[in-house]
Amino acid sequence: MSEDRLGSAAAGGNLPPLSLHVPEPKFRPGDRVDYSHLVIPQAGAQPRPDEQCEAAQTHPLCLDLVRVLGEDHRAIGPWDPRLDAETLRRMLRAMAFTRAFDDRMYRGQRQGKTSFYMKCTGEEATSVAPAMALADDDMVFPSYRQQGILITRGYPMVDMINQIYSNRADKLKGRQLPIMYSAREASFFSISGNLATQYPQAVGWAMASAIKGDTRIAATWIGEGSTAEGDFHSAMTFAAVYNAPVIFNVVNNQWAISSFSGFAGAERTTFAARAIGYGIAGIRVDGNDPLAVYAATQWAANRARANAGPTLIEHFTYRAEGHSTSDDPGQYRSAQEREEWPLGDPVNRLKQHLIALGEWSEEQHAEMDRDLMEQVKAATKEAEKNGILGHGLHHPFRTMFEDVFEELPWHLKEQSAQAIHERQVKWPEWKEDEA
Amino acid sequence: MSAPVSITRRLNMIEAINDALDIMMERDPDVVVMGEDVGYFGGVFRATAGLQKKYGKTRVFDTPISECGIIGVAVGMGAYGLRPVPEIQFADYIYPGLDQLVSEAARLRYRSAGEFIAPMTVRSPFGGGIFGGQTHSQSPEALFTHVSGIKTIIPSTPYDAKGLLIAAIEDNDPVIFFEPKRIYNGPFNGYYDKPVEPWAKHDDSVVPEGHYTIPLGKARTVREGEAFTVLAYGTMVHVAAAVCAEKGVDAEIIDLRSLVPLDIETVEKSVEKTGKCLIVHEATRTCGFGAELSALVQERCFYHLEAPIERVTGFDTPYPHSLEWAYFPGPVRIGEAIDRLMKA
Numbered sequence: 001m002s003e004d005r006l007g008s009a010a011a012g013g014n015l016p017p018l019s020l021h022v023p024e025p026k027f028r029p030g031d032r033v034d035y036s037h038l039v040i041p042q043a044g045a046q047p048r049p050d051e052q053c054e055a056a057q058t059h060p061l062c063l064d065l066v067r068v069l070g071e072d073h074r075a076i077g078p079w080d081p082r083l084d085a086e087t088l089r090r091m092l093r094a095m096a097f098t099r100a101f102d103d104r105m106y107r108g109q110r111q112g113k114t115s116f117y118m119k120c121t122g123e124e125a126t127s128v129a130p131a132m133a134l135a136d137d138d139m140v141f142p143s144y145r146q147q148g149i150l151i152t153r154g155y156p157m158v159d160m161i162n163q164i165y166s167n168r169a170d171k172l173k174g175r176q177l178p179i180m181y182s183a184r185e186a187s188f189f190s191i192s193g194n195l196a197t198q199y200p201q202a203v204g205w206a207m208a209s210a211i212k213g214d215t216r217i218a219a220t221w222i223g224e225g226s227t228a229e230g231d232f233h234s235a236m237t238f239a240a241v242y243n244a245p246v247i248f249n250v251v252n253n254q255w256a257i258s259s260f261s262g263f264a265g266a267e268r269t270t271f272a273a274r275a276i277g278y279g280i281a282g283i284r285v286d287g288n289d290p291l292a293v294y295a296a297t298q299w300a301a302n303r304a305r306a307n308a309g310p311t312l313i314e315h316f317t318y319r320a321e322g323h324s325t326s327d328d329p330g331q332y333r334s335a336q337e338r339e340e341w342p343l344g345d346p347v348n349r350l351k352q353h354l355i356a357l358g359e360w361s362e363e364q365h366a367e368m369d370r371d372l373m374e375q376v377k378a379a380t381k382e383a384e385k386n387g388i389l390g391h392g393l394h395h396p397f398r399t400m401f402e403d404v405f406e407e408l409p410w411h412l413k414e415q416s417a418q419a420i421h422e423r424q425v426k427w428p429e430w431k432e433d434e435a
Numbered sequence: 436m437s438a439p440v441s442i443t444r445r446l447n448m449i450e451a452i453n454d455a456l457d458i459m460m461e462r463d464p465d466v467v468v469m470g471e472d473v474g475y476f477g478g479v480f481r482a483t484a485g486l487q488k489k490y491g492k493t494r495v496f497d498t499p500i501s502e503c504g505i506i507g508v509a510v511g512m513g514a515y516g517l518r519p520v521p522e523i524q525f526a527d528y529i530y531p532g533l534d535q536l537v538s539e540a541a542r543l544r545y546r547s548a549g550e551f552i553a554p555m556t557v558r559s560p561f562g563g564g565i566f567g568g569q570t571h572s573q574s575p576e577a578l579f580t581h582v583s584g585i586k587t588i589i590p591s592t593p594y595d596a597k598g599l600l601i602a603a604i605e606d607n608d609p610v611i612f613f614e615p616k617r618i619y620n621g622p623f624n625g626y627y628d629k630p631v632e633p634w635a636k637h638d639d640s641v642v643p644e645g646h647y648t649i650p651l652g653k654a655r656t657v658r659e660g661e662a663f664t665v666l667a668y669g670t671m672v673h674v675a676a677a678v679c680a681e682k683g684v685d686a687e688i689i690d691l692r693s694l695v696p697l698d699i700e701t702v703e704k705s706v707e708k709t710g711k712c713l714i715v716h717e718a719t720r721t722c723g724f725g726a727e728l729s730a731l732v733q734e735r736c737f738y739h740l741e742a743p744i745e746r747v748t749g750f751d752t753p754y755p756h757s758l759e760w761a762y763f764p765g766p767v768r769i770g771e772a773i774d775r776l777m778k779a
Contacts, residue, residue: 141511172548182547189514190547194538200504201539204511204519211467211493211517218511230531234504241499403545404583406552406607409652409696 023262025333033336040342043070043289044077051299052308055281062272062282065316068291069349073356079295081133085359091132091290092350092360093368095124098148099347100372101157104380105164109178109325113388114164116178120145122320122338125290125346126251127221128152133297134219134247139209141189141202141220144179145251155186157376161383166394169386173395173402187216196222196229199248203238206246206304217304219247219297224271224314225256228264236278236312245304247297248312250274251287253319258332272314280310287317288343290350316343397423397432442644447634448619451593451642452482452558455600456520458646460490463518466604468495470505470522470558479524480560480619502532506557510539513553520604526561526613527573540609541584556603560616561589562670562717563754564623564763572754574669574718579611580694580727586610586651587694591618591672592639595692598649606651615669625674625765652696656705660687663711663742663776666702666728668692671715671764678769684777686713694724702728703735710741711776717764720748742779745772 027033046066049057068075075082083091102119109117120127127148134140140149150160159171163181166174172182182190189205192198202220209216222232227250239246250271254261264271275282281303285296293315300311318341322329329335354360387393401408401416408416423430446454459466468483474497477484487495498505502523509519523529529536540553563572579587588603588610590596596614603610617623621633634640657672662685667675672690679686687705691697706712712732714725725746732744747764755762 139515171550172546175548176546180546182550184547184550190543190551192539192546194534197507197510197535197539200507200535201511201514203504204508204513205515206511207508208467208512208515208517212515230503231507231535234499234501234507237499237501238504238508403549405586405696406544410699411697 023260023267025260025262027334027337029330029332029334031334031336033334033340035340035342038342039065041065041067043067044080046077046079048078048299051302052306055275055279055309058281058283058311059276062275062284062314063270065284065286066292066296067286067289068295069289069353073349073352075291075353079292081291081295081298083291083294085354085357087132088350088354089360091128091294092347092354093372094128094132094148094152095290095347095350096369097372097375098124098128098151100369100376101147101151101160104376105161106325108164108380113384114166114178115389116325117164118144118179118324119321120147122345123251123253123287123317124148125293126249126287126315126317129290129293130219130247130249130297133294134301135216137187138216138301139187139189139202139205139218141198141205141218142191143195143198143221143223143226143251144191144193145223146221147179150181150183150186150188153186153188155183155188157379158382161380162386165383165386165388167383167387167389168393168395169383170395173399195226196231198222199231199235200238202246203235203244206239206244207242210242210245215305217245217247217301219249221249221251223256224250224252224254224261224266225259225264227271227274236274236280239310240278240280243307243309245307246310247300247304248310250312250314251317252314253317255319255323255329255333257323257327270314272312275312280312282312282314284314284316286343287315288346288349290346291353318343443641444644445635445640446593446642447621447640448590448593448596448614449480449482451597452600452614453484453486454642455597455604456483456486457489459520459601459604460486460494462646465516465518466494466520467512467517468520468522469498469509471498471500471524473497473522478522480616482558483522502528502530503535506532506535506540509555509557510535510543510553513555514551518604519555521555521557523557523559525567525571526559526575527570529559529575533578536579536585536609536611537582541582544608545584552607553609554607556600556606556610556612558600558612558614560619561613562615562617563759564617564627564670566756566759567754568756569753572759574613574716574749576611576613576694577718577722577724580724584609586696587613588651588692589613589615589668589694590692591615591669591690592622592637593634593642594639595649595655597642598647599651599692601646602648602651605648610651613669617670618673622673623670624677625763625769626677627760627763627765649692652693652698654692654698654701655690656701657688657690658686660685661709662686663713663773664689664702664705664709665713665715666691667715668694669717671717674765675713675715675769678766678773681766682770682773684773699731699735702732706732706736707739710739711779712736712740713745713747713772713776715747715764715769717749719751720746721751723748742776745776747772
């Protein structure tokens, strides 16, 4: 390209030069955090339209924030799901269990027991509460931060840890990066490391369920950052076109590794507002309010089950920790963000609610935490009997070539023989059966 | 190969594909057909004509113009237990769906250790010679043969198209089924300035009624011969055969039919017999499937080779519109390669 075409204002005569806007987060490391720009409406103030309403009736909710738990820790308003104390305690326990699990697995990674881990600290409500509002056989297509679903559905923690350790008991045969679970018996789809791909897949599953006259629905999760992927928009289009019985969850935790939500369009509108353009129902919900999350999911599930169509739910929350064990959030955002987050912590908010109801106490909570820690510890010990990453107790060598296809074609047979040969050269005593 | 039933009639390739879809939809209520314009209209090439009327709108339906969405929902449907047969209207349009094919469908069985599979057959017309320009003429098969976990199938006759498509739909792995659209209606032989005979005059248009399969991974020896081996697939089988016939050379012509899995045994046997090998494909040359074939033949048959392996392909340019026949690996390009082999 020639000089006069690049960087010259002369091309446009006396028109003002164009300028490119590159989004910048409000706070960087060391900055004082001030969240006064965030509009946080009163709990209980949001209307709850009929579950089978016209999608457009929900659209004001896309720019609002559905909240149930007030400053006084009481549940208020039409979105209060009116759960009994036992259910609330179960929810609290599942969230606390998820947090205890995360803490232990994070430490395990730091101790070299596995290569990678991702916590969901601060976002527990966005997976635990939906898992409770859905039927256990509704199919979920999660992203990588919904371990709370498996824990809520009672999936064996030892199996989760076996997967994280890629050990010989790992049901996925050590093939997947830690936390990329697959649990068909828990109606939990195989997690992909490629972002947003699960979105159209969830729609396809939901369409299949509708084609077959089934009653089960699908739900899927995505981070706000990945809503920029084409898959997100394909999924929304297909769901709108076929009125698919699917719930789209966008977990807006403000950060995609080091890129703030502005790089997915948050400076312009909410993520829930994507629903408006597609003409489907949308709800923006306080993602740190477990009761609001439960209520929104229940609303969307009832709507989908009544053939009234898909719903997009934005969970407005905050990623309290790093993206994964591979990044240090101190390098790109202010540590004060977490401390000052105006919507609090979901575990603490539910705990305070139960205490306010007279159904829980600090002592009970401390005892529960101790118990959960012991359970996680016991599961970890159990899993470690099957090995930790890189310590030899992995799946038999030949399994590397299995499941590429249903049957092994000749070229993979040859490559398998080569791999075994290489191993025998390195360890002459090695035999496949002992692996 | 399961035994064909006795009643036969002559079909062109589109009719044979339509017949295969019809039979599989009839036999298996989990088979669904979807794609752009495949429903009421029956597809831009008519491959799905009449199916929606027969099986209803929830089993044969139009989709949004979103290949990412089409393949993505097919993965989800497969996870549910359906056996989707999505159509990508032209192979040239498949790229927006590539991530869903390469990272998802192809990897699902492996990454979930068999918990979830993607038993889909992606049908797509491919190849040029129809004045389709650069966006309606491409042959992207090598993009898929390079991916572990996908089978790539290309028929060259109506008989094969039906048997291979039924086998593909019944297969539990994702299959890319590329249909050479230049030979939908007749076995085009590369002599673009001469009339094309319709399938009705060709032996391989005799297609039995009912269900039969051709196993994926089995090549077909079109013609036995001694002078050299031709490895081709799709349209190029007919072009290569015509050039060999015109030159009166005793070539052994092998229609690969399935690129992955490849029938290496048939390839090896033939090259060991003839000692010479000509590879022909329409796709661009660099890193085309011919490169893989050439490497395999060299690795496995080197001491039987009496001449350098010949590779005739399309040029490494986009498919040009007005200069289509200059691009197409036609009789001149193939003929000169044959001359070199015969002289060696």
